[in-house]
Amino acid sequence: MISYKAATQAYLVFAPNNVQQTFTAADLLAGTTPGTTSYSKPSPTAGATERFSIIQPTPGGTATDYLRVTVGDFEGSPTSGTRARTKSYCVIGVATAVTDIPSASTVSFTRASVQGEAHDIRSGSLIVYSLSDSTATMTVDLTTGQFVSNLHLIGRTAGGTVADLGTFVEQGSIDVTNAGFFGSNSAFVSGRISPTIYGGFFGPQGKEFGYVVSGTENTMTNPTDIGLLVTAVVVGSR
Structure with a gap:
């Protein structure tokens, strides 16, 4: 906050x-x-x-x-x-007013960027990845109040090593009281990273969106130990 x-x-x-x-x-x-x-x-x-x-x-x-x-x-x-x-x-x-709704039934955001880090200790040694190479999309169905965001997490170390951390389909509902939203991974697998997102729309008729991503993956040897931690922010515009 x-x-x-x-x-x-x-x-x-x-x-x-x-x-x-x-x-x-x-x-x-x-x-x-x-x-x-x-x-x-x-x-x-x-x-x-x-x-x-x-x-x-x-x-x-x-x-x-x-x-x-x-x-x-x-x-x-x-x-x-x-x-x-x-x-x-x-x-x-500047949050979008809940009464300022686009006229189209479906809205797609064509530009997006990701910023954040992944901390990976699954190999036994800590590896820190920047997530700036990651990609995202966002589509909103205004007839149902549902959204879908495809999030592809790509990590890059300071030395240039690249790791594909997975693609996640984040989906959820828009809060009609404040134009915010919450979403979770549609394909949850126990023990694997399953990011959740919290965010909202900004500007006239939801011109821009932004959300925070968080997710953990436990180690296979001890289910209570975190092996992978992801924290990032995704923003987009149309």
């Missing part, structure tokens, strides 16, 4: 591991990448750094108008103390 106080120009960011951090104008980094606003501050953990970025994604090479992606990377706060370092993603922006 993210909240912003205009009076103090401060972002209060909550991570899934119950850690929260406040980033102010004093933490703003100069000279960041165009389309990205980044913040940095010392961590409660000696020698560590807490980071927060707001990114204007470019699905299909075109920058989004109504949504932004945020990335939090921190491990502690004055109230919670030190926790395990967590990288978390969120989609923020």
Whole structure:
């Protein structure tokens, strides 16, 4: 969860591991990448750094108008103390009004991009993959209120090794009260990664969409141990 106080120009960011951090104008980094606003501050953990970025994604090479992606990377706060370092993603922006519905019965999004990481320890050694090579599609049936998103997760290590982590058909219903949605993998297999997604539509007549992906796969030797962890964000436009 993210909240912003205009009076103090401060972002209060909550991570899934119950850690929260406040980033102010004093933490703003100069000279960041165009389309990205980044913040940095010392961590409660000696020698560590807490980071927060707001990114204007470019699905299909075109920058989004109504949504932004945020990335939090921190491990502690004055109230919670030190926790395990967590990288978390969120989609923020101008949500589509529930009364502003496209006239077409079916809507397809032609441009999409994926950002995130997969942590794979199934081989016995940790491998970290970037998921930027991944692809996604989104189709919405406005007569039923259902959507389908095909998500193909492709990992790439810093050294260039590529791994196909699977294709997942994410489907679910649109929440008519807020234009948000929740979806899950239609082909669940026990013990295998089965991502869930949470997101919404942004801009006039749902011009853009964005959702957060999370999923785990347990090891074969111990069903309670996580062998693969995926966290990412998918955005698209039409």
